Amino acid sequence: MMGRKPFIWYVVTAVVALAVGTQLDIDRERLTRAPGGDDGLPEATQTSQRVYDESERAIIEAVNRVGAGVVKVTVGAEVLLDTFFGQVTSQEKGVGSGFIIDAGGYILTNYHVIENADTIDVFLPDGRSFPAEVIGHDPWSDLAVLKIEGEHLPVVELGDSTSLRVGQQVIAIGNPFGFDYSVTTGIVSALGRELIADGGSGRVLQNMIQTDAAINPGNSGGPLVDLQGRVVGINTAVVRQVQGFEAQGLGFAIPISAAADTVRQILRHGKPLRLGITGGSLTPGIAEAIRRRTKMDLPVDEGAFITRVWPGTPAAAAGLQPADVIVACDNRQVRSIDDVAQAVLKAGFGGRLELAIWRRDKQLTVRVNL
Numbered sequence: 001m002m003g004r005k006p007f008i009w010y011v012v013t014a015v016v017a018l019a020v021g022t023q024l025d026i027d028r029e030r031l032t033r034a035p036g037g038d039d040g041l042p043e044a045t046q047t048s049q050r051v052y053d054e055s056e057r058a059i060i061e062a063v064n065r066v067g068a069g070v071v072k073v074t075v076g077a078e079v080l081l082d083t084f085f086g087q088v089t090s091q092e093k094g095v096g097s098g099f100i101i102d103a104g105g106y107i108l109t110n111y112h113v114i115e116n117a118d119t120i121d122v123f124l125p126d127g128r129s130f131p132a133e134v135i136g137h138d139p140w141s142d143l144a145v146l147k148i149e150g151e152h153l154p155v156v157e158l159g160d161s162t163s164l165r166v167g168q169q170v171i172a173i174g175n176p177f178g179f180d181y182s183v184t185t186g187i188v189s190a191l192g193r194e195l196i197a198d199g200g201s202g203r204v205l206q207n208m209i210q211t212d213a214a215i216n217p218g219n220s221g222g223p224l225v226d227l228q229g230r231v232v233g234i235n236t237a238v239v240r241q242v243q244g245f246e247a248q249g250l251g252f253a254i255p256i257s258a259a260a261d262t263v264r265q266i267l268r269h270g271k272p273l274r275l276g277i278t279g280g281s282l283t284p285g286i287a288e289a290i291r292r293r294t295k296m297d298l299p300v301d302e303g304a305f306i307t308r309v310w311p312g313t314p315a316a317a318a319g320l321q322p323a324d325v326i327v328a329c330d331n332r333q334v335r336s337i338d339d340v341a342q343a344v345l346k347a348g349f350g351g352r353l354e355l356a357i358w359r360r361d362k363q364l365t366v367r368v369n370l
Contacts, residue, residue, distance in 0.1 A: 055169075058227040062171055063183055065229030068154035069100045070222060071124055072175045073109055073132070073146070075117035097174035097222030098122070098146065099156045099231060101263070105130075107146040108263060109221030110236055111137045114144050122148050125181055136266035140203055140274060142236055143259055145266050156223060159230030161255035164188050164209065172213040172235050172251070174222030186213030186249070192338070194280055195237060195252050204278055207258060207338050209233045212249035224253040232256050261345055273370060275344050275353075276313020279306040281336035282325055300358055303327040304337040318368040321359065328356035344370060 052060065073096045096113030100106070107122060114120055120132040130148035137144035168188045176182055190210040197203040211224065215238045224233035233253030240247055265272045280286075284301040291298050304326040309315050326334050329343035330353060347353050353368045 059169075059171060059183075059185060062225055062227050062229040063173065066099075066156050066223060066225050066231065067173065067181065067183075068125055069156035070173045070181060071098050071100065071107060071122045072096075072180055073098045073107075073113055073221060074121045074123070075114055076119040077116050095175055095178060095218050096220045097218065097235070099221075099223045100153050101156065101158065103153055103155050105148040105150055105153055106135070106263075106267075107132065107148065108234065108259065109144050109146060110234065111139050111142045111144045113221045114146070115139075120146065122146065123180075124154075126154075136270055136272075138262055138266065138272040138274075141259070141262050141272065142197065142203075142205060142254065143234070143262050143266075143272075145263055157230045158256055158260060159226055159228070159232045161209065161232045161257040164191060164226075164232055164255075166190060169227055170211055170213055170232065171225040171227075172211070172215055172219060172222065172253075173225065174215075174219035174235060176214075176216035176218040178218065182219075184214040186211050186251075189249070192336075193252060194337075197237075204280060205236065205252070205254065206280075206341070207255055208236070209253040209255055211251045211253060213251060214249075215251035215253075234259055258341075265349075269349055273344060273349055274313060275340065275368065275370070276310045276315035277306045277320060277340075278308040278310070279304055279337055281305075281338070297361055298325070298358075299361060299363075300325055300327055302333075302335045303358070304334050304340045314368050314370050318355075318366050320355075320357070320366060320368075323359070325358045326355050327358060327363075330354050331356075 075094045075096070094113070096109060098107045098109035101108050114134060114137070120134070121129055122132045123129045128150065130150050132146040132148050135145040135147050166188050170186060170188055172184045172186070174182060188209060189212050193208040193210045195205045195208050197205055209224065213224070215235050219235045222235045223231040224235055226232050233256055235251065235253050237252045239250035262272045282300070282303045282305045287298050287301045290296060306320060306322055306324045306326070308322055309320050326340055328334055329340060332343070334340055343353060347370055349370060351370045353370065355366045355368060357364050357366055
C-alpha cells in the first residue's frame with residue numbers, strides 16, 4: 001500500500017509546476033514572434049528532417065536487402081487428447097521462421113520448428129503464401145530444408161560465418177510471438193559455443209554463435225544477419241534460466257557455413273553425413289576435472305571426447321564407445337569436436353577415416369567407414 005507523500009514532495013511539485021508554466025509562457029511568446037508564415041509558425045528547414053547516422057543506415061539497408069526473403073513458417077499437427085469421453089483429436093499449431101536460399105523455392109529453417117508437423121505453410125512479406133513440403137532434415141544439427149512452388153521468389157545472400165568476430169554487430173529477423181517480421185540488433189557475444197538441446201535427446205549443438213540480439217519463440221529458423229545484409233547464422237535457441245537465475249541476452253545461432261554444408265548433403269543425398277557420436281571438446285581444464293571426479297588417469301589434455309554412440313551409425317559399426325577420446329583423424333591432431341566434424345565432411349559419403357583414440361589408459365586405432 002502506498003503511504004502519504006511527504007510535505008517536501010508537494011513543495012517540489014509546486015516549484016516544478018511553476019517553472020514549467022513559466023517556460024510554457026516563454027515558449028508561447030517566442031512562437032508568436034517566430035518568423036515564417038502568417039500563423040507565426042516557423043518555416044520547415046532541412047535541419048528538421050530525420051538524419052540517420054552511419055550505423056542506423058547500415059542496419060536499415062541490411063534489413064531492406066534481406067527482409068523480402070525472410071518467411072513465416074506455420075505448422076499444424078494432430079494430437080490425441082484423453083478426455084472424459086475418451087480420446088479425441090486436437091489440432092496444435094506453431095509458428096517459426098525461415099529464409100529462402102534458392103530461387104527454386106528451397107527454404108532453410110530449424111528442425112524443431114517443423115518436427116512432427118502434419119501441415120506446413122509459408123508466408124512471405126509480400127503477402128503470398130504457399131504450402132511447403134519437407135525435402136530433408138537433420139535433428140542432430142537442428143536443420144530442415146523445405147520447398148515451396150512459386151515464381152519470382154526473393155532469395156537471401158549467404159555470408160561466411162567463419163569470418164565472424166566477437167563484438168561484430170548482427171541483426172536477428174523473425175516472427176516472435178506472432179509479431180511478424182520483427183527486427184532486433186545486438187553483437188556477436190562469443191563463438192564456438194556448445195549447447196545441449198532440450199528434450200533429453202542427448203543432442204549437443206556445436207560451434208554455436210552466441211548473441212545478445214533478442215531471440216524469442218517464433219524467431220527459430222530466422223536469419224542472423226551482418227551489416228552487409230548477408231545471413232551468417234540461423235537463430236535457434238535462447239537460454240532463459242541458468243541454475244535458477246534469470247538470464248538475459250543469451251541467444252544462440254547455427255553458423256551458416258556449417259549449415260550450408262548440411263543443406264548440400266541433404267539436397268544431394270537426401271540425408272546429412274554423420275559419424276554418429278555425441279560428445280564435446282576436451283580442454284586441459286575439462287581433462288583435470290575428469291581426473292578429479294573419476295580418479296581416471298586420463299593421458300591427454302586435448303581432443304574430442306565421446307559421451308554417446310548412436311546405434312546404426314558408422315561410429316557404432318566401428319566399435320567406438322562412450323568415454324573414448326579421439327586425438328587424431330588420419331594422422332592429423334584433433335583438438336576439438338569440430339575437428340572431427342570437419343574430418344568427416346572432408347572424407348565424404350563412402351569415405352574412410354582412421355581415428356587414433358585413447359580408451360582409458362590404452363591408445364587404439366579405429367577405422368570408420370562412412
